[in-house]
Amino acid sequence: MLDIQLLRNNIDAVAARLATRGYTLDTATFQKLEAERKTLQTRTQDLQASRNSLSKQIGLLKGKGEDASTVMAEVAALKQELDSNEVRLGELLKEFDAFVATIPNVPQESVPAGNSEADNVEIHRWGTPRNFDFTVKDHVDLGEGLGQLDFGAAAKISGARFSLMRGQLARLHRAIAQFMLDVHTQEHGYTEIYAPYLVNSASMFGTGQLPKFEADLFKILRPEAEPLYLIPTAEVPVTNIVRDEILAGDALPLKLVCHTPCFRSEAGSYGKDTRGMIRQHQFDKVELVQVVAAEKSNEAHEQLTRHAEVILEKLELPYRRVVLCTADMGFSSAKTYDLEVWLPGQNAYREISSCSNFEAFQSRRMQARCRNEKGKTELVHTLNGSGLAVGRTLVAVMENGQNADGSITIPAALRSYLGGQERISA
RNA sequence: GGAGACGUGGCCGAGAGGUCGAAGGCACUCCCCUGCUAAGGGAGCAUUCGGGCAUAAACCUGAAUCGAGGGUUCGAAUCCCUCCGUCUCCGCCA
Numbered sequence: 325m326l327d328i329q330l331l332r333n334n335i336d337a338v339a340a341r342l343a344t345r346g347y348t349l350d351t352a353t354f355q356k357l358e359a360e361r362k363t364l365q366t367r368t369q370d371l372q373a374s375r376n377s378l379s380k381q382i383g384l385l386k387g388k389g390e391d392a393s394t395v396m397a398e399v400a401a402l403k404q405e406l407d408s409n410e411v412r413l414g415e416l417l418k419e420f421d422a423f424v425a426t427i428p429n430v431p432q433e434s435v436p437a438g439n440s441e442a443d444n445v446e447i448h449r450w451g452t453p454r455n456f457d458f459t460v461k462d463h464v465d466l467g468e469g470l471g472q473l474d475f476g477a478a479a480k481i482s483g484a485r486f487s488l489m490r491g492q493l494a495r496l497h498r499a500i501a502q503f504m505l506d507v508h509t510q511e512h513g514y515t516e517i518y519a520p521y522l523v524n525s526a527s528m529f530g531t532g533q534l535p536k537f538e539a540d541l542f543k544i545l546r547p548e549a550e551p552l553y554l555i556p557t558a559e560v561p562v563t564n565i566v567r568d569e570i571l572a573g574d575a576l577p578l579k580l581v582c583h584t585p586c587f588r589s590e591a592g593s594y595g596k597d598t599r600g601m602i603r604q605h606q607f608d609k610v611e612l613v614q615v616v617a618a619e620k621s622n623e624a625h626e627q628l629t630r631h632a633e634v635i636l637e638k639l640e641l642p643y644r645r646v647v648l649c650t651a652d653m654g655f656s657s658a659k660t661y662d663l664e665v666w667l668p669g670q671n672a673y674r675e676i677s678s679c680s681n682f683e684a685f686q687s688r689r690m691q692a693r694c695r696n697e698k699g700k701t702e703l704v705h706t707l708n709g710s711g712l713a714v715g716r717t718l719v720a721v722m723e724n725g726q727n728a729d730g731s732i733t734i735p736a737a738l739r740s741y742l743g744g745q746e747r748i749s750a
Numbered sequence: 751g752g753a754g755a756c757g758u759g760g761c762c763g764a765g766a767g768g769u770c771g772a773a774g775g776c777a778c779u780c781c782c783c784u785g786c787u788a789a790g791g792g793a794g795c796a797u798u799c800g801g802g803c804a805u806a807a808a809c810c811u812g813a814a815u816c817g818a819g820g821g822u823u824c825g826a827a828u829c830c831c832u833c834c835g836u837c838u839c840c841g842c843c844a
Contacts, residue, residue, distance in 0.1 A: 365799090379824050699795085701798095
């Protein structure tokens, strides 16, 4: 959510920057709502003040055993206008909130302007894609060839866009997650979190998935209780730890890491990445979350992105870092780096991590604050990034480590998690 | 799942229709006194938002908030309803 003061004072500047991400801010509607709010709110608060002081007088008079009927008649005269104003103000503020809640974050100045993902800008590359002296397979052919990846069984059990692994491949998948957690907790200073996979709508609102992106979520309806949502990323439960909290200044930065399955209904993605486990309804991810003081968030963003890159380097997976252009950024983000890993099976770099600085966009929704040196509250800044997507890392390990006979050489960094095993074979 | 109790500021805790945004205590901040490891006195100390106000801070002023949302009332922390959560006992369970 954007700062309402910013909208009131600089709406044209905000609109211009939002336009670079392809969002048209309806300034006319805003101005109209704002004008009505201002007069209505001032008037309503004046009436409330009158009512409060008159009611106090009634109390005083009655306390002294005197007649209060004149004052009560005065209050009654206010009542009708006050009631209708309160109702209208409530509706208006609701309308106002709904309007503001669907405005995306403002991109930072350093974000390149663009119209599509084609305008994302590469920052750097690491590693060199391997030259194969045989015809490469993608992870589907490799996994099914090993008899350890079974999309047919998953489709029977659940439907399309699910996967099932067996044996060594399932173990490798688990090892990858363990490895990531260990690196982030032991080398990068993160605290490991275990969190709920089902969350309430307030949490989804806090990180920005609701109200705009409900169609992308799996929702659990319960007849006698609030609906719950399956988390699309650990970002949601982990970031919401600080919702409605006022943190002591020395509690920051919070650096948290959490491994969870992620559930996405992927509405609108039909026809894209239908083959294999690139785009699934359920996948595992190790997520990095940082909660920092406002002035530290850009530094933290570089650091967090670097933490994700280290995983790829330890796994010897060639990748590149791109900064997303204005048009390709997520709703809540002020700046996003994507890490794209080289996939020989697709002969392309594919997204494996997305690291974003949300500035105060999420914390304003969540009312997540800290105390500054003066003891005043201020909104924290939140960041997160995949460190990394486990399923896609498995895909990358398989495709980059494949051998002519269909076996897969395991990166050295993972072998200790697999009892020293160096290769996966049928 | 059944029965009961409860939810008040950073923490503990009083408050049971009216002068309550809320006694008292702890913690914290500042000042004074005293002086040497501990104590005394005074003051301050919730959040969000509106207006003054054209920007930021400060200040003044108003509104809202006592788990959340509705209701009754001139007036609700207090009464009623729904929901959420916590605790105790029983049942069930990994």
